[in-house]
Amino acid sequence: MREGPQEIIKAIKVTTSGFSSTLQTARMVVFPLLMSIPALLMWSICYMRGWHSNPDADGPIVNAILPWIGSAHVFLAGFLFLQEGKDIRGLKDAVRNKDVPGNREKFLQIAEDKVPAPLRYILLVTGNIVIFWTISLYYGNYWSGFFSVLSVAYVISLIWEVIADFDDPVNGVWVVKGVPEEWIKSAGIKRRFSDRVFEFLFGE
Secondary structure (H helix, E strand, O other): OOOOOOHHHOOOOOOOOEEEHHHHHHHHHHHHHHHHHHHHHHHHHHHOOOOOOOOHHHHHHHHHHHHHHHHHHHHHHHHHHHHHHHHHHHHHHHHHOOOOOHHHHHHHHHHHHHHHHHHHHHHHHHHOOOOOOOHOOOOOOOOHHHHHHHHHHHHHHHHHHHHHHHOOOOOOOOOOOOOHHHHHHHHHHOOHHHHHHHHHOOOO
């Protein structure tokens, strides 16, 4: 007897990933904005005191320094996005086939692996250098500089948050659904600072 569409759907083990909560989604949007405030304050002080370059001196910065360092930052971020996306697929596969021997260990191995500290350091340094040179540029008026610095600082902070979020497949913004509670406890994943701040301020 042929199985109908409903029986086929029920037979397929579906494991999804998606946004975990409204609070976590808000954190992903708001926390990079908070991280941009120091750059904006620094730029505002420099602008009001006239501590910035002039249009003639901006050429090497805009044409050489920013493109090269910015490209290095984007390349590294892209590499990490691809790697973390591969890890998410591995986690989903382990959860989807949780009854298969060895998949619990597979899940724990991937979940406990973090982005290596040297890669985080390079990402932090290149991102801050891009923000620093953006602050140093000459802008014709206050608001053009304000929104330029805000845009660069926000995007770089958002990239940092997204990559860090991928390291937490059960508590972050984008999580793997249906993970057995015993697996989560065994993984011993610590909640990130931005998670704890938002939970303290707004609760779940």
